[in-house]
Amino acid sequence: MKKLAFSLLLIIVPAAVLAAGLLRIPATVSTTEIFRTFNPVITDAWAREGREFITKVNSFKNYYGILLAGLPLVFLVHYVVFGPKKFPESGEKVFYYGAFLRLVHWGAALTMSLLVLSGLAVVFAKFLGGGALVLKLRAVHVGAAFSFVPFGVLLFLLLLKDMLPAPYDLKWFLVLGGYLWRRQRPVPAGKFNAGQKLWFWLGTVGGIVMFYTGYTLYQFKAPVSVLRQYLVIHLSLGLAVFGLFLIHLYMSLLAVKGALRSMISGYKDREEVAYMHPKYYEKLKP
Amino acid sequence: MARMKFLCDIERCIACNGCVVACKEGHQLPTGIYRRRVIIINEGRPGEHSISIACMHCSDAPCIAVCPTGALYQREDGIVLVSKDVCIGCGYCFMACPFGAPQFPRGNAFGARGAMDKCTFCAGGPAPTFSEKERRLYGQNRIAEGKVPLCAGMCSTKALLAGDGAVIADIFRARVAKRGSGVAWGWSRAYKD
Numbered sequence: 001m002k003k004l005a006f007s008l009l010l011i012i013v014p015a016a017v018l019a020a021g022l023l024r025i026p027a028t029v030s031t032t033e034i035f036r037t038f039n040p041v042i043t044d045a046w047a048r049e050g051r052e053f054i055t056k057v058n059s060f061k062n063y064y065g066i067l068l069a070g071l072p073l074v075f076l077v078h079y080v081v082f083g084p085k086k087f088p089e090s091g092e093k094v095f096y097y098g099a100f101l102r103l104v105h106w107g108a109a110l111t112m113s114l115l116v117l118s119g120l121a122v123v124f125a126k127f128l129g130g131g132a133l134v135l136k137l138r139a140v141h142v143g144a145a146f147s148f149v150p151f152g153v154l155l156f157l158l159l160l161k162d163m164l165p166a167p168y169d170l171k172w173f174l175v176l177g178g179y180l181w182r183r184q185r186p187v188p189a190g191k192f193n194a195g196q197k198l199w200f201w202l203g204t205v206g207g208i209v210m211f212y213t214g215y216t217l218y219q220f221k222a223p224v225s226v227l228r229q230y231l232v233i234h235l236s237l238g239l240a241v242f243g244l245f246l247i248h249l250y251m252s253l254l255a256v257k258g259a260l261r262s263m264i265s266g267y268k269d270r271e272e273v274a275y276m277h278p279k280y281y282e283k284l285k286p
Numbered sequence: 287m288a289r290m291k292f293l294c295d296i297e298r299c300i301a302c303n304g305c306v307v308a309c310k311e312g313h314q315l316p317t318g319i320y321r322r323r324v325i326i327i328n329e330g331r332p333g334e335h336s337i338s339i340a341c342m343h344c345s346d347a348p349c350i351a352v353c354p355t356g357a358l359y360q361r362e363d364g365i366v367l368v369s370k371d372v373c374i375g376c377g378y379c380f381m382a383c384p385f386g387a388p389q390f391p392r393g394n395a396f397g398a399r400g401a402m403d404k405c406t407f408c409a410g411g412p413a414p415t416f417s418e419k420e421r422r423l424y425g426q427n428r429i430a431e432g433k434v435p436l437c438a439g440m441c442s443t444k445a446l447l448a449g450d451g452a453v454i455a456d457i458f459r460a461r462v463a464k465r466g467s468g469v470a471w472g473w474s475r476a477y478k479d
Contacts, residue, residue: 046384130355
């Protein structure tokens with residue numbers, strides 16, 4: 001009897017185990033667990049970068065505002081305290097900018113001004129009331145970007161040789177280009193000073209980055225995570241371009257007398273070259 | 287005041303895409319504009335689930351936070367709306383949105399983006415209620431008519447609930463309490479009465 005019971009047990013127990021395995025109800029998955037699977041599919045990278053993106057994008061409006069209001073104020077103080085660079089006129093002229101370069105420069109200047117103004121319109125869209133006006137200015141931004149490309153490329157090719165960094169450029173930055181000197185002394189600079197070189201590289205190489213990120217943002221076909229990164233790059237670099245654009249404007253129109261005239265006529269006063277671009281001036285002397 | 291909300295019961299959603307079609311047809315949306323879409327996980331495998339997604343009408347909406355024009359705003363009942371007269375189509379809202387809700391019409395000259403379009407909770411837009419302009423820009427205003435959003439109204443399994451957040455939460459809570467968690471799948475789990 002015992003033997004029979006034991007052998008029955010030997011059969012029943014494994015059979016029961018097997019049956020339980022076959023008939024087993026799949027484990028219940030909680031709704032929370034399912035949503036955990038949904039989340040990355042729906043929100044993608046937002047959980048990682050969303051909040052940071054929002055904070056960053058919103059902070060840019062303040063930075064642009066600071067530059068827009070602050071730089072003119074700095075220029076005013078500089079103009080009043082240190083005054084513009086003036087040079088004794090001997091009447092002797094030095095040929096500085098070729099006709100083609102001047103043409104390309106003004107083409108780039110026009111399109112760059114449009115880019116800066118229409119870009120600012122998007123940043124300060126709320127101030128302008130948004131709507132059709134800013135929508136059109138956004139279209140201008142795109143059109144100006146494409147128009148800037150040929151001028152940017154030509155400027156790069158025409159000026160590259162003179163824009164290569166030189167050891168004295170560091171010195172120019174250290175003395176802030178001599179713009180804080182009251183006494184007239186030669187500043188360490190070649191045909192173009194370090195500030196002009198910075199503007200050149202930002203406008204050309206930075207321009208490529210601006211164009212690529214801008215075009216991607218215009219097309220809107222990249223993954224949203226890439227778009228977020230590109231927008232932050234576009235806004236950061238745009239901030240630098242905007243700052244140097246204002247500085248370039250102040251220097252050429254107000255701070256250095258004769259700078260604007262030289263880009264129109266192509267000739268600089270001998271004294272201006274001697275003081276502002278001495279390394280180039282030395283080479284000119286026979 | 288009631289706080290409007292969507293809630294999709296993933297135990298009931300069968301991915302029929304009826305909500306998507308209802309929304310597109312009801313508001314006469316152009317091709318390529320999806321105010322609502324259905325997302326499926328584990329498709330064709332055990333553990334397949336689907337959910338219907340649209341603008342979530344967030345309390346602290348990221349789109350409103352980043353919009354450089356102030357075109358986006360939130361009504362007192364929580365519905366987030368966009369003014370297409372103010373929107374410049376910059377796309378910041380799309381990048382800030384966790385759910386990919388903002389949509390942009392294509393087909394303009396040089397592929398330019400027009401004003402943003404998104405789920406309105408069937409509450410129209412800032413244009414005068416029931417005006418021709420409102421219908422053309424934002425679609426029907428079913429909320430003003432006292433009706434539930436079209437997607438939820440036509441949902442065949444009543445997975446998609448829309449309305450006062452407190453009320454739909456109660457409905458969902460009652461459902462969960464009834465179906466329990468003893469059975470993993472099947473009719474009785476989803477529709478036990």
